Amino acid sequence: MARRFVHAALAAVAVAATALTACTGPATGGGEAGTVNVYLYQEPVGVFSPLAPASGPDLQVMSMIDEGLLAVDPQYDLKPMLASGYQVSPDAKTFTFTLREGLKWSDGTPFSSADVLFTYERMADKNSGSATAGNYSNVAGFSAPDESTFVIEAKTPDIGLLALIGIVNIMPKHVLGEVPVGSLAKHEFFRKPTVGMGPYTFVDYQTNQYVHVTRNDNYRAPASIKDIYLKPLTSDVATAQLGNGGIDIASYSPTDAETVNGLDTVESQEIKGAGFVRIGLNQSKPEFADQRVRQALLHGVNRKEIVDKVLFGKALVQNSNFYAENTPPGLNDYAYDPPKARQLLAAAGWDANRTIVLQWVPGQRDRDAAATIVQNQLQAIGVKVELKQVQSSQITPSLDDKSYDMLLYGGGNYAVDSSSVNAITACSLRYPEGANQNFFCDPELDEIMRQANSTADETQRKTLYDQAALRENEQADLMWLYSPFGLWAVNKRIENFQAPGSQEFPFWAPGTWKVRG
Structure with missing residues (x-):
């Protein structure tokens, strides 16, 4: 039965593809x-704009025209970009960046730490419209002691702060410095950002x-x-x-x-990928608040067959938000088990007459096929799913009013530092404060993550992150699908x-x- 779903999904995608024409342009x-x-x-x-919610294609364009103090290389290591180097204090509370000398903006204006200070102050200010202002909640302050030095002071030891905010693209103060804070995110410059680094x-x-x-x-x-x-x-x-x-x-x-x-x-x-494709479940809605429902949905989809038949083995089944190489043994693999899925749904009181909407941006053959497979296999366990294709620009409004049910999307980089998982799980970073688009909240998980990130000892950090991964896996905060290569x-x-x-x-x-x- 599952194999028929896979083949039917691929056939549907192939038929649809023949009707599409290429975009025009050079x-x-x-x-x-x-x-x-x-x-x-x-x-x-x-x-x-660095202030906007993360969007993969927009970030790819921005990687051409903008830069941050640091960037993540193809080996998932942090590398200096606008900075020539950086130092972390022994207590992991002070991060000092030295900027490259002689840099200029694309319009010829000299670049300095004033631009960096301006950017980070705006990124940390939720009044600016910053979609990631919550990432700066542990920042005590920023300073620019001279034109080539920028300093971040954390309130408490925060090892992961570099990976979390060190890669932010810098904005030109000479262009945007006089824009009122409340108007910044919607400024016309970000539609045509002709000045960059x-x-x-x-x-x-x-x-x-x-x-x-x-x-x-x-x-x-x-x-x-x-x-x-x-x-x-x-x-x-x-x-x-x-x-x-x-x-x-x-x-x-x-x-x-x-x-x-x-x-x-x-x-x-x-x-090997550092992110993963997932289905976000809107846990601000009562039907997804029960973890037994979330666990049932995972058991109800044959994710291994999606990897084997749709992605031809060029992916890994994902069972946690953490990068696969950083996860501990003992994670529940949520193997395909329709009877168990039905049992969990019954225990949670799932209404079989309810229809939930799964939305996604079409155009990638694996995701298109996965959406159809998920619909069919969840139908088989008593969950009615309606598919809805949307454009990228339609996703943000459904997050703003918390109206979506299920959202299939991908991305993220959880290989640089395990602390990055906090960005999509923390109670304080639920959208619009951060990237927790599922409105998930587990204070106990937050506390484990906090302890791990404030610990300088790498062995102890690993032990704590393993605890976090096990708890997050049990909570099934996301409907993980696969990590594509x-x-x-x-x-x-x-x-x-x-x-x-x-x-x-x-x-x-x-x-x-x-x-x-």
Whole structure:
């Protein structure tokens, strides 16, 4: 029965794909030297701002035009970017960054610690519209002792603070410094951010077509590529354009691996993912507040078969928010068990006449297929699911009014430091205060995470995070699906591209990319 669902889902996706046409826009891919076309897995929201809720395609655009003090490299290590280095005090309460010398904004204005101070003060101020203001709750203060030094003071020891807020993209004070705090998040600049610190400068965003960025000649090491066009396409169309030169760089679905491997113009890169695809359950609604219901939904879906049949083994079944290599033994694997799922639902008093809506942004073949499989398999245990395709811009309103039931989405990077899990589980970081979009809350888990992050001893931290993972796994705060591998196809004319951990991740060092010959 489950296998029929998988095959039917894939067939439905394939039929739908034949009706889709490629987005228009520059198609110079393999023909014009100095121009590169890059696939975006979804249409951007179009608000290219560090203040906005995280959106994968928007973050990918921002990785071209903006930079932070630090960034996460393809090995999931923190690397200095606008900072030349940093120091952490022995008590893990003071974080001191030294900025690179001689940096300029893309419009030629000198960059300094005043820009960094301005950015962090606005990011920490919920009145600015910052979607991650809650991440700064343990910050005692910021300071800029001189033009090349920036300091963060924490209230209590906070080892994970670097990974949590050190990668924030810096905003130009000379452009935005006079904007009233309450108007900042909605300022028109973020729709067309033509001043930045990245290797490229924003030119234009044509909805449903492309985002155009061009070389920033004031960057510390100007890029050799003149123009990049980032194109939102469905995954099957992107794969087809890899073959005809319309796209140079693209993530691809495992279902397209045979096609991609048969293209003599591209090379493939594969990397283990640091995030995961999940279904968020709106726990502000009483029907999802009972953990037995959440556990039942996990038992009711054959996640291993999704990995094996839809992703052809190019993913791992996820059973926790924590990065797989950092999880302890003993996690409940929530194996596919429909009778147990029905038993849990009955014990929780589930109303079999209730219909819940599962929404997702279409266009990635694995997610499209997963949505259909989830619908069918939950139906088999007595849970009626209605599928609803939405665009990225429609998700935020459903979070604002807490109206959504189930939301299928992916992303996150939980490999850099286990403390990052707190961002999606903490009671204090429930949306709009932070990235806890499921409105989950467990004070006991919060306390374990707090203790772990305030402990300098790595062995003790590991012990505490293991406790946290076990408790979070039992709570089933999310309907975890799978952690996909990052699969990327790159035209052989492109040099220095390094695959991100997944299709949602920001691009690493795009200023170093080159076009051969």
